[in-house]
């Protein structure tokens with residue numbers, strides 16, 4: 001029994017080695033000239049190498065606009081290869097939606113290109129990028145070998161952005177982090193929502209302000225009601241032709257905020273809050289239990305402070 | 310791996326539910342920590358020790374944020390508790406806090422900073438001089454997205470040092486509970502250039518001066534400490550008086 005398991009484990013390890021840290025990226029079209037790479041609905045592990053995130057690209061007339069670069073140098077490199085399999089046009093701009101490591105640690109593979117983000121995303125990557133990278137290395141291991149933080153150099157502002165012959169609309173929001181950029185591609189009607197929207201996976205909250213986040217979701221939902229809207233691309237989970245993932249994210253955040261507020265008002269200690277079961281509507285949501293535990297750590301101290309005043 | 314119990318332990322076991330009695334142990338650390346011997350020498354030298362399931366130490370088995378690990382010590386199943394020592398075997402500063410229940414139950418919730426995976430233990434001395442020990446392992450991991458940012462340590466404390474906010478509950482599941490938060494950086498002195506700066510002592514009493522609990526805290530208690538106590542039979546407002554290692558004093562009244 002034991003030996004058989006060992007063989008199996010060795011075989012698996014060999015398979016990973018032979019595959020050479022292959023993320024298996026293949027571009028999935030969501031609209032003409034608009035493609036995404038969909039990550040797994042999991043926590044960071046040494047098996048997934050940090051590929052729990054969505055990235056994407058738009059093939060514009062004069063080159064490729066890349067949206068987020070993934071969790072490692074290897075991911076960024078493999079992403080470039082996968083883009084080259086779709087179009088001969090070169091990448092001309094990389095945009096980081098926010099300062100979380102699974103969205104910018106592939107930047108290195110695009111060095112030499114303009115890399116753009118909102119100003120406080122740039123400051124966040126400069127300040128915390130290395131600490132985030134170290135943490136991700138601990139969680140996902142050698143997939144990150146050689147990965148170094150490359151800080152974006154170009155500051156973006158809300159409003160229209162003409163790039164490579166394409167007309168983008170930049171929407172500067174916050175709530176998931178202090179600066180969350182959503183990108184609306186007018187030609188295709190695709191809305192890249194970044195991590196303001198999760199689909200089929202519990203949201204992460206290490207830098208969240210839930211009040212601001214809920215406001216941002218309302219603004220995103222309004223965009224999905226525009227006549228030309230076709231596709232919503234969440235930061236994590238499958239793209240949809242509708243606003244369902246926005247409602248799902250809103251339901252989780254609303255429950256989380258209310259539940260922590262009530263627990264603090266009832267005088268519960270953090271250990272008691274951690275021990276509470278998830279409500280049935282979220283029991284089957286992937287990584288709900290682990291994200292809930294993390295969110296209690298991130299958000300309960302503030303709820304507690306409000307209740308103790 | 311059961312060891313024969315002494316007379317004192319056998320007498321104790323006779324008074325306990327069978328499951329708890331079966332778990333009583335006088336030697337052989339149930340948490341199998343390489344540092345238990347040292348801990349015993351440092352905190353409980355030469356005294357009789359019983360690993361006792363009635364000393365309940367709750368903490369997450371995996372701590373997502375090692376700077377704020379919630380710990381709850383509940384020894385209310387023991388009577389005549391005189392002193393409780395909390396320590397973490399593998400922490401760079403091992404001793405977390407001590408408390409001396411008077412009017413309160415032998416119960417305390419708090420948060421602790423942990424440097425690495427470690428047992429967190431409570432040693433509870435009862436009036437008969439016996440030490441009852443309970444504990445749990447806490448594993449710490451870094452957390453990708455979940456890493457505390459450098460900006461998280463706000464300069465709040467500079468204006469609000471030793472500010473206390475608190476509340477009592479007299480109904481619902483937390484009835485008889487007192488919770489308070491104190492603004493303090495709780496610097497360990499282990500970070501270069503930042504000297505140790507932490508709360509040392511807090512005494513809780515009712516308006517008539519009847520003591521509820523005395524609490525001694527050390528460097529590993531988490532920044533801006535939050536404590537959960539049981540008020541016991543005491544009613545009315547509770548006074549908390551304390552000081553830190555720089556001699557800063559505070560006093561607060563927590564209304565019922």
Ligand SMILES: [Zn+2]
Nearest residue numbers: 098100176195
């Ligand atoms: Zn994120």
